[in-house]
Amino acid sequence: RLSEKALNLLRLMHLSDDVPKEGIISSKLLTEKLTESQKIDPELIEGGETALNKMRSQLYEYLIKSVEYEEKEAICGPDRNSYYKTDHDAAAMCLKEDYYSGLGSQMHAAYNTQIMVCRGIIVFYYLSQDRSDTRALIPTLEGFRSMYGFYPKRICADAGYGSFANYKYCDAKGIEAFIKYPSWNGERTGRYPAVYEYLEDGSIFCLGGRTGNRVEVPTRHLKTQQSAFYKVENCTNCQFMAYCRRFMKEKEDNQRIFEVIPEYVILKQGARDRLLRPEGIEMRVNRSCQVEGTFGVLKQNMAYTRFRRRKLSKVGLEFALTCLGLNIRKFLKFKKSGKLPTYWKVPEGLEAETFKKPSAKRIANRLKKRKNLQPNEIAKRGYKRKGMP
Known part of the structure; x- marks a missing residue:
């Protein structure tokens, strides 16, 4: 919109001959046109000297605004669409736990943290500026391979990672993916x-x-x-x-x-079938215990709920040291007890899980009740405040 306004103004000033008719007009070009405007004969402009001076002032304002936009785009970079003013490397995200309003609806400076856990030990971590977990899976697995020289034989992840790109990537790399998809819970419950x-x-x-x-x-x-x-x-x-x-x-x-x-x-159906097998049940249980449990130890036991530093490099180093400290604590605990960590194993004879059979009558009744609700009301009913059942 700013480029359109600048182009219309330059047409009135008879300076639009070499200006692109479409796209963004750069601040450099506006600077050149502002310099050329000093040589314009006031008699060529309707309104004379007074109107020409107003046009110059307006063009100068467009130039300042264009420089501001270009500076913000340079800070944001090509791979994201937001940044935070107090920390340019951080992305503006709505957090699950809001320290101010408690509703998780306000924007805060945040980073996306990923960890890979094996037998309770963090074997790899990944820190990114992505607001979605979906795009973080492939970089995490590639980072794991660069560190250890191989891909994991199998992985288990929640529904936030179940995308076509992630399934296709795991299939191409020979990784057995026990990854839920977004509609998993709805299909499981019927x-x-x-x-x-x-x-x-x-x-x-x-x-x-x-x-x-x-x-x-x-x-x-x-x-x-x-x-x-x-x-x-x-x-x-x-x-x-x-x-x-x-x-x-x-x-x-x-x-x-x-x-x-x-x-x-x-x-997706292959991932569903794997998740329903006894092996998949074991993977799901252990993911909840190990991965979510590790985040629980970091946040609750170690009171590590917020980053203390700014910039991606410093925050990455801080998170790496925190993960290393957690691993050392676990190692010393196991060494003192003389026992290796044990986790739930699927009992022999356990049958594969099946989805609950859907009821057409219940689904129809639920659709009728939901039809009369507004989108905001549906979102409020689905939200649970921290500390409430």
């Missing part, structure tokens, strides 16, 4: 079941028990090159029709077309 299952023959099996096949839809465009359209017919009498079409404009129709990314669905 509250938000998956609307279709991808079959080995390349077709899909919808929640209502109907089979869908791949089709071409000339009137619609695919969102990605890796996706394809699948069509399921005879939906009128399906008991899950309201749930399946809850995000669609056409609620009543005898068919539905799904856009499916087969590779992603195959990888």
Whole structure:
């Protein structure tokens, strides 16, 4: 918007011949035009000398604002879209525990911390400026490989890491991924079941028990090159029709077309099957005990809830020393007791877990109740204040 205003002003001043008609006008170019404006004949401007002086003042204000924007963009860098004023390396994030309002709704300077734990010992840490955990998994695994010379045989992570890129990366590197996906909990409890299952023959099996096949839809465009359209017919009498079409404009129709990314669905269903196996149950239990437990020791037992330093390099060194201190404490504890750490192992004969069967009636009743609520009300009901059940 600033470049558009500057371009319109330069046109009135007859200085827009060599100015780009689209894109950002740099502060350097505005400086040159401000210098050229001193040589303009006032008779060429409507309003004379007075109007020309006002235009020069306005162009100077645009120049100052352009320099300010360029400085902020240089501080922020190309790989992120926010920074904090008191610590330029930190990103502005909404924290789970807000030390001021207690609602987790205010922005604070923060860094994203990742740890890899094996038998209760932190074997690698990673500190980044990403606000999402999704993009932090691959750099963490690459850092682990650069330190040890190999990739881990298997990893377990929560639903915040379940993305197509992460599943594809683990599959390419030969890492057995026990990684949940965002809809894991809803499918496990039966509250938000998956609307279709991808079959080995390349077709899909919808929640209502109907089979869908791949089709071409000339009137619609695919969102990605890796996706394809699948069509399921005879939906009128399906008991899950309201749930399946809850995000669609056409609620009543005898068919539905799904856009499916087969590779992603195959990888996600493979991760689901691994998580449901006895080995996956053991991995999930131990992840909760070891990884979350390690963060609990850092925050509660060691009272390490905030970084004491600024800048990415200093904060990284501080976090590294903290992780090292935790490892030393555990080592001395085990050496004194003479026992190695033991964690939960899956008992023999344990059967694979299965998802709870969804109830169409319960889902329909829940959708009716949720339909009358505003988005903010839904968010408030889903939030639990610290210390409250």
